[in-house]
Amino acid sequence: MSNVIVRRVAEFLKRFPPFSFLSPAELEGVAQSVEIQYLEKGETLFRQGEAARPHFFILKEGTIHLVEDAAKGEEIREVCDEGDVFGVLALLGKRPYLLRSKIVENSLVYAVPVETFGKILEENSRVALFFAAGFAAGQVVVRQDLSQGQKARSAFKSASGDHSLLIFSDQSQVKVSEKVLTCSPETSIREAAQLMTEAQVSSIVVCGQGNFPLGIVTDKDLRSKVLASGVSTARAVSEVMTSPVVTAKKQDGFSNIYLSMIRHRLHHLVLTEDGSADSPVCGIISDHDIFLSMGNSPAVLIHGLMNTLDVGDMRIIRDSAEQMLRYYLENEIAMEFVASVMTEINDVIISQAIVIAQTQLRPDFPDMDEIRFCFLSMGSEGREEQLLRTDLDNALLYQDVPPGRQSEATEYFQKLGELVIEVLLACGFAPCPGKIMASNAEWNQPLSVWKGYFSEWILHPTPEALMKVSIFFDYRAVAGAKSLAEELTQHVYQEIAHKQIFLNFLAQNALKNPPPLGFFKDFVVEKSGENRDQFDIKSRAMLPLTDLARLLVLSHQVVGINNTFKRFEKLSELEPGNAELFSQAGTAYEILMRMRALEGLQHHSSGRYIHPKSLGKIQRQLLKNAFAPISELQEIVNIRFQLDYFRR
């Protein structure tokens, strides 16, 4: 048994990865070999270019900056605080240190011998993955392989319960039809079919005395046993019914009921009072009911949305979509798939909202159906990146109408926009604080006015205009006449071609937010307001990436790709020289999206503000690594658009 001192060291180490992945025996071995060193502010632990020591380090207390000494002076590359592992080059390949470790606050440093740990690195795959993913501070200075990071996070994810049964959103919600359509055995086939048609059901239970079930006739029976076999519809149903019926009782619980349906290959299961065929019928359950209760299938959700114009139902379906989203995010389902599914669901809701609004307005505006219009989603929804029901950003674009019809069109589309927004709000979407919505008259205009807006922004790129650009340039036609949106896009590119300098303004705007370095003290978090001490993931990490992607895609005159990570994908095709950086940026963006959405789901918020302290070490490091491509991209943009000259 190890002594108190070794145990104390082990207890500290075990709180932090990669030590948290060690077996007790491995941990004890490592703890036993630690050397503890105390360094005061201003001292240096190792210097840039110095040969690797036989140890790597973990910070017990204090603050250490890893700095790069460059011609311009020293540049902070990484800030280490409690639990950060650094100086690992010694462990990985014994290369000289790339950075200097500068003691910023008095620090207690634990040194772990490479010799002890190297063996663990070979044997423990999770530890190997930790280092492969670049989680240690200052490990790879320039760029991290982010895909390794994602892989690692998925491997480190705490087993948060078994999700295998989660395909059923809520088992108690499985709908059992209690009003069962029944008939007597003497009823003619034709009559039975008529009853089924009237009741709009796919089965009828044939009952004898006391409402005891004798058999069942389904749509399929009518097809195969009656029509295909040429049986007269005047005969009694008892001749074609399936008998005896398999029965169960409602209290059997969902899994038993479902299992007996699977076992008997049944599409319908009859429920009786005591579960036997010698008791009155009290319900029926169909595989369709079960299908609809599988809340976590995108197909079911979309199918459900397309088949309802009831706002209450739409809300319920959108809520279940969120459960599905959470499952996807936690299980590291590819972001492209997740975003596409959620976009599709949101788009269907918008389309249905438009149908609801049109139906409501038709009596008052019978002539307006013929005017072509297009509903545009902007911002994140426009980029197909909206996972949570955060701010609505949308607009309405309609064809130019003769002056004589303009006032009627204005009124009609205004009302249409308002109704659509009301439906969306009822479905749980949050309104746009900047009122960029189809219900706002300013953003509900005919094509010529829209062209004018864009021309104005491009010709006079004031700060305010550039802010608009960041929202409006990512528009996407969701419903209606998409050709109108295409015409607008053509116009935008023509205008930009005439005024190339606009891109320089856009570039300048994209560099406004330098990437954050890491989480330390009050360096990067909000300094005041209600989100004090929180990290604004949207404006500090995601916005710079969307801005950069938009700018570069516009500069290549690429049309029709709105999604930020798809834009980066396209860019790496267009610029093979920067392919790696672009693909890193795309991955970084996916990581940020996932992190933001999970944060939002957890705290029932927009997820925009993250509490750095509540993030685990891995999450924090992954986030830090995700910042790496931002500064590199900004540097490229700075040079490409000659911003150093431009600013003068």
Added chain:
Amino acid sequence: MSWWKFWKAKPAQRDFVSEFLRANEEAIAGARALEQLRFTVLDTETSGLDPRKDSILSFGAVKVSGMKIQVSSAVEWYPESPNNGGKTAPIHGLVGIPNPIAAEDFAKQVLAYVGNSIIVGHHIGFDLEILGKQLGFFGLERLPNPVLDTLSLAIRLEHGPHADRSRIHLESYSLDSLCARYGIETEDRHTAAGDAFLTAQLLLKLLKKCRQKGILNLKDLLKNY
């Protein structure tokens, strides 16, 4: 030679004691830099506060060399003692020690461990007295090693070399107070090894302070005023 001295004759010096003394014959150079010094930081838990009657229940120690705590050197020993289970035992939680070490083996291990390093402890005088008694049975009159008391060192660093001890509030130089002042987490108080570990961390911090005050080598460090 008077009869009572003959009666209280010194026990014969055992081989392991002689060996230990030989290793300590050569004094450590006074000019040796702090970074080159080897320290043994130790603490004992005893059955009571009277060195004549009480004995060591547990012994914890760790080495500091190159200004680094060598966790690999940490030891925690429980010597055989007539006082085991005595009155302080419940406080220290030392009831029913599994494998007590026989007195002679304990003495052997301690001397082999300490070697010719500098002995460090907090309020070390008491520990040395009671340890000395136990080692005395095997023919060691007194430990020849240089001794450094972190309590005295802290007072010297904070109040200067000529501080008047009578005017210093000794309470604020207890291990607990110093740990609080120097930002050392205290979780394992009242186990010998736990206290030795705390004392070792305190030593690291005090040694840094020494360097700032121009105390750079052993001679400076052990200077008595």
